[in-house]
Amino acid sequence: MPRQEDATQLLDRLANDPQYDLAETLRAIIGWLRPPDPDNIAPVIARIEDLVLALGDRPELREHLRDRLEQGLEDARHLTLYTGIGLFSRKGFFREAAELLYERINPRPMDRADLRDVLYHVFHDPKDAIWVARLPDDAWSRLLQALGCLSGEHPGVLQRAREEALYALEMLSIWIAAEELEPELLRLDPSIAERNSAFVAQEREISAYVRDYRLWLEDPDYERVDDRHARVLLEQCKEQIDRLRRRAITHGNSLSLTHLMERLDQTLARIHKLLDLLEPNSGDEPRQAAVGVFRDLVTISARSHGVRALWQDNIRLVSRSVTQHVSDTGEHYITRDRSEYFQMLRSGAGAGLIIAVMALIKIQVEALGLSEGWNTLWVSLNYGLGFVLIHILHFTVATKQPAMTAARLAAAIEETERGTADPSKLADLLMRVGRSQFAAVLGNVGVALPTAILIGLFASSLFSAPVLSSHEIDYLMDSLRPIMGLALFFAAIAGVWLFVSGLIAGFFDNRCAYLDLPGRLREHPLLRRLLPEASRHRLADWIGYNYGALIGNFLFGVLLGVTGFVGYLLNLPLDIQHVAFASANLGYVTASEAPGLLLFGLFLVFVLLIGAVNLWVSFGLALYVALRARGVRMGAFGRVFRAYGRHLRKRPREFLFPPRTAPTSDGGPGDETDAR
Structure with a gap:
């Protein structure tokens, strides 16, 4: 249809052609109104005004058009x-x-007698949803009144x-x-x-x-x-x-x-x-x-x-069913006061101790010269079983937090949009999330690095040889370089796997609750014969509480282990970099070939950059999915970040170190009289 047609020509065409019924009349009008750019509704509003004026100048044509539309609507x-x-x-x-x-x-x-089909026929362009939603109600009201659809006559x-x-x-x-x-x-x-x-x-x-x-x-x-x-x-x-x-x-x-x-x-x-x-x-x-x-x-x-809208709606439902459990779990990764903060620090330190040993096992496995398949198997088992052990001992891997805490933050933002929270409380939550992740990172890196140095020095003294060969030292040092060694790219891959592992844990936690797995285990015929009732109930409760975390941690390790193998199959430079393992590797390099203080400090900065990428990629992906799953608007972020800035200016120490007691219910600080 020519775009140069004005309102008068449109009305002449509608009046003179007897083939125009309800469906075709509305299709012609909407086709004339449809803008070239669905995001720009100014031409639509201008054309509505032109059409209203043209109908006002020709009352006999307006009545004819109204009778046609009303007859179609009545039938x-x-x-x-x-x-x-x-x-x-x-x-x-x-x-x-x-x-x-x-x-x-x-x-x-x-079916021209069915208004659903008529509507589908009239608004046949998928982009119609954009400009129709943007067009204000008063513009639609003027159009419908001009056509007589709201006259009530x-x-x-x-x-x-x-x-x-x-x-x-x-x-x-x-x-x-x-x-x-x-x-x-x-x-x-x-x-x-x-x-x-x-x-x-x-x-x-x-x-x-x-x-x-x-x-x-x-x-x-x-x-x-x-x-x-x-x-x-x-x-x-x-x-x-x-x-x-x-x-x-x-x-x-x-x-x-x-x-x-x-x-x-x-x-x-x-x-x-x-x-x-x-x-x-x-x-x-x-x-x-x-x-x-x-x-x-x-x-x-x-x-x-099209199928796209249906796909988007159902993906949102799947995401919500998974992230609901992740959000509930994420509350446990957020510290509120000093006791919880130091507990998170101790938990991160315990994980750093185990990760230092896991990093050494990985180095020794790769030194065996196994085939790519066998090397991948043992490295994956080392990662997976190590992360499971960390969870069983109630330790914390810092980069596991974002996938959980992001869902919790999205839930709080959703509450804000519904009017049951406020930006100040969200800013306080954001402060606690960042502080908790800092404590876990500090625990991981602060223990993994010196533990690796001590293990390396002890092994060198025991075997009269450094724990790493010169080739291994060069390889590990190069792998820590942010750009030339692709360390930040590999850290982003690890961040993606961290995000995926959070979804996996949420899925299996949800599945465990849906199937009532603890109840099934308590009454399982085989377990009833093998275990007494008290032991059976304790086992069922433990599995019910840890089911998703165990599977998520193990599969996270498998994902880390197989990344290099996928790169080998595709002939691509694929690998992973994780902040805790990178700090342990730096420790073993330091124990094997003591670098200068400046070089050590430089590579420590590289390790922290790896950690930042791990955290922000996993947190960003998790927050995006959680927000989309909950249908939350993005407009709240400006108010939240302004409140966060005010909070930071008033209590800058709380950015990295918590108050002695948890904040009060109104979002204010707790008792800080002994905070010195």
Whole structure:
């Protein structure tokens, strides 16, 4: 369609061609309004104004166009518009994706009597979702009023719309009531099957509301029941869904359960929208509600033209089901006061001690001259079993923290967006996260480095030979160089694996809770014969608490071990650099060939740079996924960082060292009278 066509020419074309029905008329108008750049809505607003003026100058054409649109709206089916668009399907992701792909290849013919198909036909460009969402409500209101869609002068259209909205309202309410019989929900909370549950109560109230509303339509003098009690019950349903989400963290989640609860949320929101539409009071509020619903439906319909939107929505659900557990775990990696801070320091020191030994084992394994496959196997086992041992002994690998703490920070940001927290508290949380990670890094590096030096000196004295050959010294020193040795690139790879291991741990923790693995182990027939009851229960509780962490730590070690082998297969320079192992390697180099103080200091800085990349890559990826999973807006960060700056200026010492006691509930500092 030529872009040079003005509003008058558009109206002439619509008036003179008898083939234009409801669908084609709206498609032509939206095609004329559609901007070349979906991010720039200024041309759309200008064209709407031109169209409004052109319709005002030609009242006879405006009436003709209004009659055509109103006749189409009166004859069309509205139900699927309210119950089909914007609500997750009960078919599941894979079946729905297959159907969407088939529709792209062999689309079914459009049903011109179905408003859902008409909307899909009119807003056929996937980019329509962008500019439609950006266009303000008043612009849509002016357009719809100019076309006569909000005039209320055609009683048949209003009657049809009300009847369809009432029927949709009743059907959606029944869907919610029926969901309480879902086994997934009953597993989380068997009490929802009680006769007086909120799900069933809202259906009864909505049914009474619909019945009274229809009687009121027949007799305007009939005293109609308002929707206030129905909205209260809908809020109770929302609260019940929130409780189920919290229970899912401890009882286990699944994609189908997350999908179900998201669908319940969508259905409740749609019922609220329909109640807004059905508000019979005169004034601007019903019209504003109609414009808002129209824009929402158009945006969702435009997004549904491909599999991408479906994929994004379901990936978000998968991410949320995993990161919920990671967020809960992340709270344990954040220190609040000095006792917890020193505990984190001791925990990091213990891990540094073991990592120094693991680094030596890796050096000795690689010195054996094994084939690439066998070398990868033993190095992976060294990493994996070593990290498992660190976890069993309750020690902390510093770079394991970000994947956990980022999810906790995202949860707090989500609370801020919902109005239950404030930037000051988030800044305090961010301060505690950074301070906790510093303590763990200090413990790891501060112990791994001197322990490696001592082990190297002891071995040199015992065997009268340095622990490293000159070739190994050169190799380890070169591998620590940030740019020439690709150390920062390899550190980024390790950061990715740290992030992945956090997701793995969250997935298996969630799976353990979902399957009730401790309960199964307590009653396992074989274990009942082998172990007494008390031992069996202790074993079940221990596995239940550590299941995800054990698998996540072991697979993290495997990922570190196989990276070099993948590089060997692909003939690419792939390896990993981890701050604790890098500090241990520097220690063994120092013990074998004492470098000068300046050179040692330089390479220590290189080690710290490796640690920074480890931390920020894993933290950034984890925070990004957690934010996307929770659908959190990014706007809160500016306020949070400003509050963080104020916190840092007021109490700079807390950047690296905590107060004696934890902050009070209002986010202020605790008692620091003895903080000297």
